Amino acid sequence: MLRLEKRAQPDRRLALASPVLAVLATIVAGGLLFAFLGKNPFIAIGTIFWEPLFGEFAFYYRPQLLVKGAPLILIAIGLSLGFRAGIWNIGAEGQYIMGALFGAGAGLAFYPAESPLIFPLMIVAGAFGGFLWAMIPAILKVRFGTNEILVSLMLVYVAEQFLASMSLGLLKNPEGFGFPGSRNLQQYASAHNAEIIAGTGMHWGVVFAFIAVIFAYALLNRHMLGFHIRLTGEAPRAARFAGVNPPRLILFCLGTSGALAGLAGMFEASGPAGVVSIDFNVGYGFTAIIVAFLGRLHPIGILLAGFLMALTYIGGEIAQSNLGLPAAAIQVFQGMLLFFLLAADLLTNFRIRRAVPEAA
Amino acid sequence: MKLTRRMLMAASAAAIGLATGATAQDKTKVGFVYVGPVGDGGWTYEHDQGRLAVEEEFGDAVETVYVESVPEGPDAERVMTQMALQGADLIFTTSFGYMDQTINVAAKFPDVKFEHATGYKRADNVSTYSARFYEGRAIQGHIAGNMTESNIIGYIGSYPIPEVIRGINSAYIHAKKVNPDVEFKIIWAYTWFDPAKEADAAKALIEQGADVILQHTDSTAPQAAAQEAGNVITFGQASDMSEYAPMPRVSSIIDNWAPYYVARTKAVIDGTWESVDTWDGISTGMVGIGEITDAVPAEVKAEALAMKEAIAAGEYHPFTGPLKKQDGSDWLAEGEVADDGTLLGMNFFVEGLTGEIPQ
Numbered sequence: 001m002l003r004l005e006k007r008a009q010p011d012r013r014l015a016l017a018s019p020v021l022a023v024l025a026t027i028v029a030g031g032l033l034f035a036f037l038g039k040n041p042f043i044a045i046g047t048i049f050w051e052p053l054f055g056e057f058a059f060y061y062r063p064q065l066l067v068k069g070a071p072l073i074l075i076a077i078g079l080s081l082g083f084r085a086g087i088w089n090i091g092a093e094g095q096y097i098m099g100a101l102f103g104a105g106a107g108l109a110f111y112p113a114e115s116p117l118i119f120p121l122m123i124v125a126g127a128f129g130g131f132l133w134a135m136i137p138a139i140l141k142v143r144f145g146t147n148e149i150l151v152s153l154m155l156v157y158v159a160e161q162f163l164a165s166m167s168l169g170l171l172k173n174p175e176g177f178g179f180p181g182s183r184n185l186q187q188y189a190s191a192h193n194a195e196i197i198a199g200t201g202m203h204w205g206v207v208f209a210f211i212a213v214i215f216a217y218a219l220l221n222r223h224m225l226g227f228h229i230r231l232t233g234e235a236p237r238a239a240r241f242a243g244v245n246p247p248r249l250i251l252f253c254l255g256t257s258g259a260l261a262g263l264a265g266m267f268e269a270s271g272p273a274g275v276v277s278i279d280f281n282v283g284y285g286f287t288a289i290i291v292a293f294l295g296r297l298h299p300i301g302i303l304l305a306g307f308l309m310a311l312t313y314i315g316g317e318i319a320q321s322n323l324g325l326p327a328a329a330i331q332v333f334q335g336m337l338l339f340f341l342l343a344a345d346l347l348t349n350f351r352i353r354r355a356v357p358e359a360a
Numbered sequence: 361m362k363l364t365r366r367m368l369m370a371a372s373a374a375a376i377g378l379a380t381g382a383t384a385q386d387k388t389k390v391g392f393v394y395v396g397p398v399g400d401g402g403w404t405y406e407h408d409q410g411r412l413a414v415e416e417e418f419g420d421a422v423e424t425v426y427v428e429s430v431p432e433g434p435d436a437e438r439v440m441t442q443m444a445l446q447g448a449d450l451i452f453t454t455s456f457g458y459m460d461q462t463i464n465v466a467a468k469f470p471d472v473k474f475e476h477a478t479g480y481k482r483a484d485n486v487s488t489y490s491a492r493f494y495e496g497r498a499i500q501g502h503i504a505g506n507m508t509e510s511n512i513i514g515y516i517g518s519y520p521i522p523e524v525i526r527g528i529n530s531a532y533i534h535a536k537k538v539n540p541d542v543e544f545k546i547i548w549a550y551t552w553f554d555p556a557k558e559a560d561a562a563k564a565l566i567e568q569g570a571d572v573i574l575q576h577t578d579s580t581a582p583q584a585a586a587q588e589a590g591n592v593i594t595f596g597q598a599s600d601m602s603e604y605a606p607m608p609r610v611s612s613i614i615d616n617w618a619p620y621y622v623a624r625t626k627a628v629i630d631g632t633w634e635s636v637d638t639w640d641g642i643s644t645g646m647v648g649i650g651e652i653t654d655a656v657p658a659e660v661k662a663e664a665l666a667m668k669e670a671i672a673a674g675e676y677h678p679f680t681g682p683l684k685k686q687d688g689s690d691w692l693a694e695g696e697v698a699d700d701g702t703l704l705g706m707n708f709f710v711e712g713l714t715g716e717i718p719q
């Protein structure tokens with residue numbers, strides 16, 4: 001029999017290596033899966049990881065990696081702050097939706113007026129929308145001690161209903177022949193989150209994602225608040241003695257992650273997506289949780305993890321189209337990544353021992 | 361900076377040229393973008409049957425590729441671009457929500473032909489196509505009105521868009537015609553495909569007394585819920601769903617895209633493809649009526665089949681006056697037939713339906 005024994009200290013080398021191990025294990029297990037499906041595993045894995053970066057059409061896919069990765073990184077950075085302090089915002093998807101609605105709504109309120117002030121206003125509105133939505137679980141937790149995991153998650157479904165209502169009502173395109181969905185912001189110059197340099201995929205959301213990474217890095221390493229966040233997560237009792245104010249920390253972490261998720265939603269709605277419609281949200285808020293953990297809750301790690309995740313999406317589509325792999329197989333492949341990461345994490349904190357009947 | 365940008369554009373132009381040029385000589389490549397999984401047993405399944413029919417018809421002369429479960433947004437645009445880059449000559453985008461993306465990508469690849477299902481935006485290289493499902497709904501309504509004993513018919517709506525509203529109106533008009541006491545209860549599921557939500561909706565409707573469930577969602581979950589409840593009848597949606605026959609599934613509307621896909625592929629091969637707007641129904645077979653089972657009384661079945669013939673022959677239009685709107689205002693006078701423009705943008709219920717269209 002095998003049993004798990006807690007390590008006195010987490011294995012530091014293993015902790016750093018675990019994302020790499022998880023990726024390697026995913027490649028092996030995924031390759032086996034693809035082989036079982038009758039595809040050449042080397043070609044399939046190659047298509048997923050190589051084709052978007054160095055293949056014939058990489059000139060198109062590389063910018064797309066930015067487009068796909070930026071919202072993941074932006075959201076995951078926000079989540080990682082709370083996660084480090086043991087504050088679990090699971091509802092980033094809802095905050096993402098609210099940010100998109102507030103941002104798009106702020107822009108469309110001025111349609112068809114053109115002004116350079118509209119887009120900055122939309123950015124503020126988008127961040128505010130996400131912030132507001134995250135304040136609900138935050139205030140409920142601070143005032144009444146409710147569980148922020150449940151409240152934030154449930155609010156995702158409320159936000160989805162709100163999105164449907166807005167797509168069919170207030171924000172519906174009056175020239176859309178009765179179909180749901182807002183006007184296309186790509187066709188409204190003042191509200192369009194266009195590529196800053198055409199053909200590079202670099203839109204304002206990508207810029208903000210990079211800024212968020214730098215800020216989070218500085219916050220965690222150079223700032224008292226960042227120290228408090230880390231301390232609360234690693235040693236809650238010590239944190240209390242160090243004068244950490246838990247309610248303030250909860251409000252800060254949930255508020256920041258909500259605002260960043262809201263920004264991601266706003267940039268997506270006004271840029272790559274163009275419209276808010278009923279199916280606007282495609283799970284960035286949930287995938288970002290994987291990205292945050294895959295990146296070890298570290299800003300640089302999250303940056304890399306976000307692009308890795310984007311790579312599996314884009315490569316996965318190419319594999320579907322070129323090799324006829326089912327979408328479900330790609331989703332299993334992505335799921336394995338988190339699974340193996342959690343498994344590797346377990347081994348950093350525990351060691352496997354053969355269970356011997358104890359003598360004494 | 362300027363230099364890199366120009367180089368990038370030159371590189372992309374060259375690659376696009378290569379991609380489209382290379383395929384001109386060999387196989388015709390046809391791409392399909394699906395909103396659901398090919399195994400959904402409904403909407404996407406039938407589009408994929410159309411794809412297989414294209415392969416069957418042209419054999420080695422064509423190559424088909426598809427990507428399934430593509431969200432309606434930037435992801436769809438990327439998938440279409442990827443197909444176009446890799447040399448697709450013809451791309452079918454099979455969901456309404458792909459409309460703007462199809463137009464965007466089509467503008468970048470003028471040599472690639474696009475076919476967008478159920479939308480209203482066209483371009484020189486973008487055709488649109490859809491089916492007159494409301495014709496099938498009329499037949500469903502006729503059967504449902506005859507068979508309900510509780511006089512309550514449950515309807516699972518996907519989204520309150522013209523396509524779905526048309527179906528509800530058509531079914532209601534024809535149920536009411538044979539059963540003046542009939543009442544429709546509508547639940548909006550806000551999804552095209554979500555077995556769990558659809559099952560919940562079906563159960564809620566059955567609990568409210570419905571003994572007929574009509575669905576405008578794509579999974580077989582409502583069929584399973586009806587089977588479990590017993591004594592509730594259903595109709596297959598998009599696909600025949602014959603595994604639930606003879607009860608609860610008593611008939612079905614089948615989307616038969618195969619003839620259209622074959623014809624359009626042939627047009628590309630022959631070089632005769634043009635941008636068109638197609639809206640076909642029972643007469644061309646784009647809308648099929650699945651076998652009416654013996655659970656339906658012979659007489660009702662005969663009437664239903666007679667209606668199908670009349671619609672196919674163009675003798676009967678499901679929206680023929682006198683008809684009023686829900687608010688009591690006049691819509692169609694005696695003998696007047698609805699025009700396609702009104703039908704395409706339909707955003708009102710007909711008189712007698714209760715509840716509001718969510719706004």
